[in-house]
Amino acid sequence: MDCWNKxxxxxxxxxxxRMQLSSxxxxxxxxxxxxxxxxxxxxxxxxxxxxxxxxxxVRRLPTMTKTDLRDNYPDRLFIAEPEDIxxxxxxxxxxxxxxxxxxxxxxxENWSESLARSFSSFGLGKRDVIQVSNGxxxxxxxxxxxxxxxxxxxxVVPASTGGTKKQIDLIKDLSVTAIACTPSYLVHMAExxxxxxxxxxxxxxxxxxxxxxxxxxxxxxxxxxxxxGIKAQNCYGASExxxxxxxxxxxxxxxxxxxxxxLVEVVDPETGEHVGDGERGELxxxxxxxxxxxxxxxRIGDLSEITWEKxxxxxxxxxxxxxxxxxxxxxxxxxxxxxxxxVEHVLGEIDEVTQQYMIIVESRGVMDNMAVQVELxxxxxxxxxxxxxxxxxxxxxxxxxxxxxxxxxxxxxPGSLPxxxxxxxxxxxxxxxx
Amino acid sequence: MSTAKQLVVMVENRVGRLAEVTGIIGEAxxxxxxxxxxxxxxxxxxxxMLDDLGSAYRLLKERGHTxxxxxxxxxxxxxxxxxxxxxxxxxxxxxxxxxxAYAFRIGEGAVLVMKVDDLQKxxxxxxxxxxxxxxxxxxS
Numbered sequence: 398m399d400c401w402n403k404x405x406x407x408x409x410x411x412x413x414x415r416m417q418l419s420s421x422x423x424x425x426x427x428x429x430x431x432x433x434x435x436x437x438x439x440x441x442x443x444x445x446x447x448x449x450x451x452x453x454x455v456r457r458l459p460t461m462t463k464t465d466l467r468d469n470y471p472d473r474l475f476i477a478e479p480e481d482i483x484x485x486x487x488x489x490x491x492x493x494x495x496x497x498x499x500x501x502x503x504x505x506e507n508w509s510e511s512l513a514r515s516f517s518s519f520g521l522g523k524r525d526v527i528q529v530s531n532g533x534x535x536x537x538x539x540x541x542x543x544x545x546x547x548x549x550x551x552x553v554v555p556a557s558t559g560g561t562k563k564q565i566d567l568i569k570d571l572s573v574t575a576i577a578c579t580p581s582y583l584v585h586m587a588e589x590x591x592x593x594x595x596x597x598x599x600x601x602x603x604x605x606x607x608x609x610x611x612x613x614x615x616x617x618x619x620x621x622x623x624x625x626g627i628k629a630q631n632c633y634g635a636s637e638x639x640x641x642x643x644x645x646x647x648x649x650x651x652x653x654x655x656x657x658x659x660l661v662e663v664v665d666p667e668t669g670e671h672v673g674d675g676e677r678g679e680l681x682x683x684x685x686x687x688x689x690x691x692x693x694x695x696r697i698g699d700l701s702e703i704t705w706e707k708x709x710x711x712x713x714x715x716x717x718x719x720x721x722x723x724x725x726x727x728x729x730x731x732x733x734x735x736x737x738x739x740v741e742h743v744l745g746e747i748d749e750v751t752q753q754y755m756i757i758v759e760s761r762g763v764m765d766n767m768a769v770q771v772e773l774x775x776x777x778x779x780x781x782x783x784x785x786x787x788x789x790x791x792x793x794x795x796x797x798x799x800x801x802x803x804x805x806x807x808x809x810x811p812g813s814l815p816x817x818x819x820x821x822x823x824x825x826x827x828x829x830x831x
Numbered sequence: 832m833s834t835a836k837q838l839v840v841m842v843e844n845r846v847g848r849l850a851e852v853t854g855i856i857g858e859a860x861x862x863x864x865x866x867x868x869x870x871x872x873x874x875x876x877x878x879x880m881l882d883d884l885g886s887a888y889r890l891l892k893e894r895g896h897t898x899x900x901x902x903x904x905x906x907x908x909x910x911x912x913x914x915x916x917x918x919x920x921x922x923x924x925x926x927x928x929x930x931x932a933y934a935f936r937i938g939e940g941a942v943l944v945m946k947v948d949d950l951q952k953x954x955x956x957x958x959x960x961x962x963x964x965x966x967x968x969x970x971s
Contacts, residue, residue, distance in 0.1 A: 780839040780901040810843040810874045811897045
């Protein structure tokens with residue numbers, strides 16, 4: 398096993414938890430002293446820094462949400478001295494007011510360290526050439542990957558988004574071995590490359606992709622790996638937590654969450670109580686070493702589960718399973734909870750269609766109507782309208798079985814649905830709210 | 832006696848999309864002899880009879896269009912009142928079931944393009960009744 402930091406990455410659970418407790422105590426004491434907002438919250442919850450005696454006591458601390466970051470726009474939650482801030486990233490604000498994340502030098506260092514460990518865990522190193530095709534700028538994806546890859550000692554190609562044909566030329570000409578981007582962008586890139594007559598397997602040295610920033614599925618992984626002959630690694634992060642932070646190792650069996658940097662809890666989204674071991678719930682993050690913007694018990698809205706079982710790769714830190722949905726992505730149709738990830742999963746199992754889709758929800762009278770537009774697989778195209786109709790019915794039936802909601806399926810011409818370079822927006826909710 | 836191949840293109844229901852397809856067919860140097868459009872909710876299926884199917888197929892595919900070929904029957908008709916009736920009534924008598932059809936003029940006569948239920952059976956029945964069917968070579 399090639400480790401970036403073998404001592405830390407293979408610590409026993411007790412040692413990791415001892416580090417977590419000591420960092421948590423320090424963090425809480427600092428917050429109580431320096432953050433007027435958090436000080437008031439702790440007092441309201443009747444808890445003092447001295448009350449944190451075991452790791453279990455973390456659940457007595459108040460939680461934070463995105464709203465707290467927005468309400469304290471731009472930097473009222475920061476606890477570092479202004480002169481120690483060396484970077485800002487700002488979230489896109491597509492779901493409300495933007496949120497600002499500030500970083501000290503140590504914050505950037507820990508962020509890079511986390512990614513360098515992750516990149517090593519699936520075999521990347523200083524000989525690699527990593528093309529970063531996440532957006533550079535206010536979005537934390539591009540620069541985060543960039544610093545992580547530089548920390549690793551790899552050569553970075555800071556391609557950012559767009560200019561797909563040029564990006565493909567660079568992959569070939571600079572012997573790029575790994576790419577960081579969104580899964581849908583990589584699929585788009587593979588389609589464009591095919592049109593250019595380029596075969597990723599034979600014409601490039603690409604062997605891995607670091608994919609994240611939008612939900613994707615195991616089906617999409619097999620599709621990408623099969624088509625491009627590379628390993629597609631799932632990456633997890635969020636702008637509030639710094640940016641992209643953690644990935645899977647070679648085993649591709651859950652994302653290693655470095656326990657010395659981050660404490661993750663899983664709670665019931667309704668009650669906020671901890672769920673049982675290995676049960677699914679909403680992820681709650683505490684960034685143990687954050688200096689500029691403290692993130693403590695942050696309810697991120699992603700639904701998943703964690704396991705402390707030691708990974709076959711030898712690493713001991715908790716592993717995060719695939720995020721299966723978001724608390725706020727959930728669409729409620731006729732009283733039934735539907736997650737776009739479920740739709741993607743069903744589509745992945747049907748050969749005649751691709752995983753390019755859009756969900757359109759409309760009011761039809763007093764009822765909600767859900768339509769799924771999905772691109773036909775070009776290989777399944779036929780002149781026979783009845784055969785095409787049979788494909789729509791097959792998809793509709795499979796979706797209804799999984800979702801328990803009747804779905805109108807509309808086949809679309811391949812390539813006609815929007816492609817996303819940043820976060821995919823696959824749900825159009827046109828319901829009139831009364 | 833032979834069958835003919837037509838080019839079939841899936842076309843997104845969007846203003847200007849058909850022009851992209853016809854533009855590429857022209858660029859490929861292929862002449863459209865006849866065509867028809869079947870409508871769906873979000874896309875149409877456009878069927879083309881071309882004098883040079885291969886080059887249009889290749890260029891459309893290269894430009895990312897969704898294309899396919901279908902075997903059809905192309906039957907010469909006389910271009911006069913009752914011309915189509917002669918063919919269609921005989922098809923009825925011979926038990927040839929037409930799924931869809933379209934027609935175009937060529938030279939002094941006309942050609943009826945039909946997609947039928949059972950291609951080989953229909954071909955035999957029409958042959959037995961003295962019809963000729965055209966191949967792509969006959970049309971180009």
